[in-house]
Amino acid sequence: MSIESTLFDGGCTCRFVRYRMTTKPLFVHCCHCRWCQRETGASFALNALIEADRVQLLQGEVEIINTPSNSGKGQKISRCPQCRIAVWSNYAGGGDAVRFIRVGTLDEPDRLPPDIHIFTASKQPGSYFRPMCQLWLSTTKHRRCGPRKALNAERLYWHGPHRSSPNA
16 A cells, blocks of 8 residues: 555645645544534534544644533634634544544545444434444444444543554
8 A cells, every 4th residue: 555545635625724644544433413513514524533643734724713512621623714614623532632634624535434423313314324334322322333443432532542553
């Protein structure tokens, strides 16, 4: 596998902010919680969870907006200061160590389909799940319907990543 196949570039709409993920993410989740629905104005948020040291800011700068979250610990949303597009978030559970990259801000978002759907108990009518992915009713109750790729999702939310090598 070439190094280029593990690079994922992205940015905001106006292209002031450009970033690169230097490895594949730990996993990609599709969150159907009411908070994500409210924040995005959509049925769900699609996030690639990756260690912050594997995300390079190539151009521009981000403005960090502190917002409330369902846990009560808040989240930091990193936005372009010009077009206001959110490019990633950091949640209190992972601190600054884990970034939730907004998959829709990637140049090639189709390269990262969701591995897991969470908070499916509050999904909007008409939301469908691809076969062989994980479905979680909340962060604690889940129904496994495919590979075990994302079974550590809850641990990552609350305790951060435990991946040692960049190629893990």
